[in-house]
Amino acid sequence: MANTELLIGVDLGGTNMRVGAVTEDGKVFHRLKLPTNVELGLQEVVEKLIKTIRQVIQEAVSNGDRIIGIGIGSPGIIDIKSGIIVSSPNFPQWKQVPLKQIIEERISIPTFLDNDANAFALGEKWLGAGKDVQSLVCLTLGTGVGGGIILGGHLWHGVNGMAAEIGHMTVVPDGLPCNCGNSGCLEMYASASSIVRRIVIALQAGESSAVTDYVNNDLTKITSDLVYHFALKGDSLAGKIMHETSIYLGIGIANLINLLNPEMILIGGGLTNAWDLIYPDMIQEVHKRAFEVPAKRVKIVRASLNDNAGIIGAAGIAHLNLKKLSKYIPS
C-alpha cells in the first residue's frame, strides 16, 4: 500500500485513546492504543493525543501514503460545527475545549470532531453490523451510555448537534442522581459503571455478595465484569443487579422502538461482554412494553467492529465532512 489517501480516526475514550489510519473502504492501519489517563489533566492528555496522532501519521507517510483528514470521536457534549468539547461527564475538568483548533494548529491537517457515540454509530453503519441498514439506533454501554441515531441513512445531530443523548433518557423518575443533573437516567442503570455503583450502594446498605470476599473487602476493586461473572456463578446480589440492568435497558430500548420505529438497535461497549446474560431479560422487557409490529421488525444486535469501531467511525466523520457525501448536519 502506497500513495493511498488515508484518514486518521481518533477514538478518545474515557479509559483509552485509540488512533489509527483508515482507508476509504475502512481498513485500519498503524493502530495505537494508550491509556487516556484523564487524571493527568487536559494539557497532558492533549499532548499525548498529539504525539500519538503524529506517530500514526509518520508511519503512514513513511509508507508513501497521504493523510487527508483527522476525525475525532470524543465523549460528552460536542459543538460539532466549531469542533469544541463543550463538556464531558468522563472528563469533568474539560469545559469548552477547542480540540479541532488545537489539533489543526499543531498538525495542519483538517480535523473534525463529533460525539464518540455518533462516531461509533457511523462506523457500524459504514462497515459493521449496521451495514446496508438505513435507520438504526446505536447504544454504547460503557463508562456512560452513549447514543447515535441514524435515520434515512443520515446521522441525526439535532439543531445543536446534541441529539441522541440516549443515556440521559429518564427511566426512573425518582431514581439515582446522574452527573448530568437529572435523576433516574438510563445511564444510571445500563452503563458498566452504574453496575459497580449500584452493587457498592447495596453492599454498603448491608446486602451481601461473594464479590466482597473476592476483592478482600476493597469495594473500589469491583468491576462490572466481576459482577457479571459472579452473577453467572449464581451470586444472588450480583444476579439482581444484572437483572435490573437488563430490565432498564429493555425499557429504554422499548421507548426507542415506540418513538423511532427503527430497522435496528445496535449495542456496543464493554457491557456487551455480558450479552448472553443480559439479552433474554432485556428482550422480554422490550416485547412487554413496545408495540408488537415495530418490536418484531427491529433487529436488536451487538456491534461487530469491536475495538476498531471507534477508530473507523471517527475516520468516517472526517470522510463525510471532506467528501460532503452526506448533508452532515441535516437540521
Next chain:
Amino acid sequence: MANTELLIGVDLGGTNMRVGAVTEDGKVFHRLKLPTNVELGLQEVVEKLIKTIRQVIQEAVSNGDRIIGIGIGSPGIIDIKSGIIVSSPNFPQWKQVPLKQIIEERISIPTFLDNDANAFALGEKWLGAGKDVQSLVCLTLGTGVGGGIILGGHLWHGVNGMAAEIGHMTVVPDGLPCNCGNSGCLEMYASASSIVRRIVIALQAGESSAVTDYVNNDLTKITSDLVYHFALKGDSLAGKIMHETSIYLGIGIANLINLLNPEMILIGGGLTNAWDLIYPDMIQEVHKRAFEVPAKRVKIVRASLNDNAGIIGAAGIAHLNLKKLSKYIPS
C-alpha cells in the same frame, strides 16, 4: 373561488370527525364537524364518514372547484403504505380496516391515510406554529397522547410507518396499565382521559374533592376540564392530579429533547385548555431533566391551528403524496 384544485382533509377523531376542503395554500372551506359515535360500530361510522365527505365534495363541485385527493388522519396504528387502520385504542373494535380502499371504491378519488398525530404535525408545520421550523416534535394531549416527529423538514414514519408513538413512552416503570399492553405510558399521565381516570381512582380509594359534589356523586360525569377548573379554584386533589400531569409531561418532553434536540416541541389537543396551569410545572421539570443547551434552544409552544389543524394536516397528507413534494416514507 372557482376552478380551484382542492384537497379533502378528514380528521377522524375518537370524539368528532371533521371534514373540509383545503386549498393548496391551506385555506379551509365547506367545513363539517360531526360526532364520530364510535359506539355505533365500524359500519355506521364509515357510512357517516362517506356521507360527510360527499357533502363537502358536492359543495365544492357546485362552486366549480375540483377535488384532487382525500387525506385522512386517523388515531391508532396505521399502515400508511396500504392505507389500513391496523388497530386503534380509541376504536377498540377496529382491526385491519382498509379505509383507503373503502373510500376509493365508494368515492373514486385518490385517498391517503396516516396517523392523526402525524397529520396534525404536518398541518402545524405547513401553516401553524411550526411554520418555517425544520425539526419539531408534536404532541396531542387528548383522548390519548399522539405524536408526530418532523426532522429536517420530513415526517419521520419509521420503517413500518409506526414511529412517534410518544404517548407510549414508559415514564413510570411500574405505573398504570395502558390499553397498549404496557404500563406507565406517558398517555396514562398526560392525556385528558388519564386525568379523569386518575382522579376517579383517587376518589374511589377514599380521597376527596369538591368535584364529587359537583357531579352529584356520578363519577362518570367527571371531565378533564372539570378537574382543571377545580384545580384553579384550589381543590387539593384536582390540583395534585394536574400537577402530576405537568410533571410527567415534563419528563416526556425532557426525554424528547435529550433524544432528538429539536427546534420546537409543539403541543395540541384538548388538554392545552389548561396550558396556563400546566406550563410552569412542566417547564420546570424539563429544565431539571434535559441538557441545558438543547433545553434552552427548544421552543415549547401551543399548537396554533386549533380546530382546523387536523383537517389541514390530513389534506397535507394527500398533498404530499399527490405532489411527491417530499419523500414521504424516508426510511
